[in-house]
Amino acid sequence: MSQESTSQETVQDIHFDKVLDTSGLNCPMPVVKARKEVRSLEPGQTLKVMSTDRGSIKDFQGWAKVDKKVDLVGQQTDDQGESAIYVHFIQLVN
Numbered sequence: 001m002s003q004e005s006t007s008q009e010t011v012q013d014i015h016f017d018k019v020l021d022t023s024g025l026n027c028p029m030p031v032v033k034a035r036k037e038v039r040s041l042e043p044g045q046t047l048k049v050m051s052t053d054r055g056s057i058k059d060f061q062g063w064a065k066v067d068k069k070v071d072l073v074g075q076q077t078d079d080q081g082e083s084a085i086y087v088h089f090i091q092l093v094n
Helices: 029-038 056-066
Strands: 002-006 018-021 046-051 070-080 083-092
Touching: 018 029, 029 046, 029 056, 029 083, 046 056, 056 070, 056 083
Parallel strands: 018 046
Antiparallel strands: 002 070, 046 083, 070 083
């Protein structure tokens, strides 16, 4: 398991309130689905998004840079043999 980027806390320590599995979806659908799902959160809550699309790493980083209502609090890559799961933690900010 390698960590792409994290904040002060490690991704194992990040509390999340909802999980969204976008496995099998390609760009831009993981971010599109996450944007929709994050609207159902309360400020301060975190969405854990799982994706099989390697491009989702940069996509989520880009989204968090331009959308001031969300914060990318962590990312990690879980290697699963021949495939990988890219995990993103998105927090809705006040």
